[in-house]
Structure formats: structure tokens, C-alpha cells
Amino acid sequence: MIGGTGLEAVALLDLRTESIATPYGKVTVEIGRFEAHDELIVFMSRHGKGHTVPPHLVNYRANIWALKELGVRKIIATAAVGSLSSRLQLGDIVLLDQFLDFTKSRPQTFYEGGGQGVLHVDMTEPYCRSVQAVIREAGESIGVPLQGGAAYVCTEGPRFETPAEIRMYQILGGECVGMTSVPEVVLARECGMCYATIAMVTNEAAGIADHPLTHQEVVESLQAAGKKAAGLIQETFRILRHEQDCRCQMANAEVGKF
Template sequence: MGMSNQVAPVGIIGGTGLTTLSGLEITGERVVDTPWGEPSSVLVDGMLGDQPVVFLSRHGNPHRIPPHQVNYRANLHALQQAGVRTVVGVNAVGGIHADMGPAHIVIPDQIIDYTWGRASTFFEGELEETTHIDFTFPYSELARALLIDAARTVGCPFSDFGVYGATQGPRLETAAEVRRLERDGCDLVGMTGMPEAALAAELKMNYVCLALVVNRAAGKSDHIITMTEIEVAIDQGMSGVKRILEIAIGGLGALTPQPS
């Protein structure tokens, strides 16, 4: 058995566009099932240089599952079963912080969860004991450092901090809701950051978020939010996201699982 078999794959959860990373060789795809149901999409296996990767499309392929109906538990469980120890969640978000405008990349360090009614823990049903995970720091600091170093190398506009406010969706927020988020200390707003991060922590996987601001949050610009402007920002910002992943992937693959 060669050394290549010893390297744990890095899981990447995001949109379907991520499978166009340069130097990525797709090696196959797998339909998997989990005790928590079906994940959002097939798992796409690939090699990025010497580093194995597993992609999962959070909203399905084609994009059809709204944020509040994503089966986050199945997604994370499927990646863990595939041997993944470190997960990068790529998220499209709205910018609240003044510096975080369209096409800006953010590697957040904190979350506030405003979602409700989502299946948000593996610890339920007929349990032997209840487990309360420590979630003081929801993102892996080691993984964040790797993404931050890669972003500096790429030279794209980015922030190395941010509080991600996770809202229920699928509608966008009101201007008053965004003002409340800002008062609470949120820098970004999105609909997919939770329970994904907490479920990864329950499974003792390292989890990090690579967020791309696709619009200013409601009330933060002088016009209503359009899909056209979001698509333009995604086109502008995704090249930076991809370059960051290409540079950081080997380091991310070398991270050990979280201590229990």
C-alpha cells in the first residue's frame, strides 16, 4: 500500500463551481447513504496535486435545495465516512461590516446562530448519555491560519476575522433585521453556516469557513439586492476562493482530528 493511501481527504462543501479548481483531477463520484438520510449530492472524489479531496454540493446539483432544507447531518456524516478529518465550508454571504463589500473574501472566526427548526445535532433519540461539545471557537484556528496565509499569498481583498450571523432563510433579511444583526456584532449574514459547523464539531472534524461576500446586506446599500449583482460578485470573487483552496489544501490535509 503506497503512502498516498495514508493521506486523509479534505472535504469541501460548497457550490458546484468549485470542481473547476486548476490542477484538480476528478477521480470519480459516489452515491452514498447515511443513517441520517441522503446527502445533498453525490460525493465527488479528486486529487489536487498530492492531496485527495471530496466535494459535496450543499444545495444539490443542480442547485435546488433551499438552505433550511439542506440535510446537514447527512452531509457531514457522509464526509466523515469518506475519511475526511478537515472540512472547508465555502459560503456565499451578505456583507454587514463596512469593509466587507461584494467579492470580498472573509475567513470568519465566530458564529451567532439565528436558525430554528433545523436538525442540528447528532445527539438525539435513544442516547446512552448527553454530550455537550465545547463550541467556544466554532472554527479550527489551525485551518483558519492556513487559509489566511493562502489569502495573503493570493493577494485578493480579504478579512481574517468576522462574526457570521446564520439566519433561517430562504428569504433575505429586512433592513431592521440587519441592523439587529449589526448591533449583535455580526459582520456577515448567511443561511448555511449553521448547523454545519456544530455538526462537524460533534464529529470531531476540523471545520473552517471560507466566505465570499456576494452583496451588501439589506439596507447597507442604496438599492434592493438583485440576483444579477450576486452573480457578478461570485464571478469576481470565486477565482480568489479557488486559489486560496489550491494553496492551502496540502496543509489542511495534514491537520489531525480534533482531540476529544
């Protein structure tokens, strides 16, 4: 599970902290389990303790590499998003379907040529349909409605977007906007891992909202949605199985590094 601010309601038992050395730096995670759940769960705070790492400086490669080293096969990530669409309202829980990448300075791949090789990874279905089906099943089980099929616009951050940018994203088909899913989702696919995002609509984007956007507004909205999202996450992990039954695991077969 990759998350952070707003998910304080997600509580793991028998918690221990572990540091993993990767070629891209050291990563600290917490490992525990939900009550009455045998599988160990790795929790990673994307922005670090106290939300101290901005989205454009998150060490995405180190994070995903560390999860792979720990034997993780499936990742459920959480994200705060701004709505670009009238169908996505404040407080909605959204499953992402596609992305539009407007990041600028982030390493996008583990495969940078030379001895590492080159991988043109298939992103036809960026977010694992199999894991999404489990999340939907969990939502139905506990009565949490989900919005699906959303196209996510990933911006560089840490600034918010201008109204002109938001209008452009809407023209291109974007329905929500955030700053973290890319390259996280791409790197997970390169490692043959399943990846799905549970997004929480925390604000209306610039030009749609009738007031200036603030980080505090996002934090407060996340905290309000936190209990609902935490219940969905816990139920999802209760029924999620470690084995992969999709094509995500074959994404890097042409280079065979993982």
C-alpha cells in the same frame, strides 16, 4: 470541501462520483485531486446540482456524516455572505470567527438522547484556528488578501433579511450574514472534524444597499470572485496536512461515539 455556485473554477482531476448511505439519507460527492497533489479531496455541493436545494432544506446531518464516513478530518467550506460592516466590501474574502444563530427549524445535533446520548459540544472557537492559519498562509503565498475575525449571522432563509433585522444583527455584533454555516459547523465539531469557512462578500445587506436584493446579484458576484477563491482553495489544499494538531478532534470525547 463544501461549496457550490460560484466555484466552477475549482477543478479536480481524476474525478469520480460516490454515493454514501447515512442514517439521514443518501449523499453524493465527487472525489478527486488537484494537480501535483497526492491527497484525495472530497467535494460536496451543499445545494445540489444546479443549486436546487434551499438553505433551510439542506440535509446537513447526512452531509457531515457522509464526510466522516469517508475519513475526512478537515473541512473547508465556502459561503456567500452579505456585508453588515463598512470594513467588509464587495468582493472581499473573509475568514469567519464566530457565529450568531438565527435558524429556526434545522436539526442541530447528532445526539438526541436515548441510545445516542447527549452532547453539549464546546463552541468557544467554532472555526478551526489551525486550518485558518493554513488558509492565511495560502493567501499570503498567492497574494490574496483576507479579512479575518468576522462574526457571521446565520438566518433561516430562503428569504433575504429585513432592514430591521439587519439593524438588530449589527447591534449584536454581526458583520456578515448568510444562511448555511449553522448547523454545518456544529455538526462537524460533534464529529471531531476541523471546519473553517472561506466567505465571499457578494452583496450589501438590506437597508445598507441602495437597491433591492436579488439572487442573481449574489450569483454574479460569486462568479466574479470565483477565480480568486479557487486559487486560494487550491493553494490551501496544497499545503494542508491531513493530521489534526488542534482540539477539534476532542470535541465529542465525553460521549465517545466517533
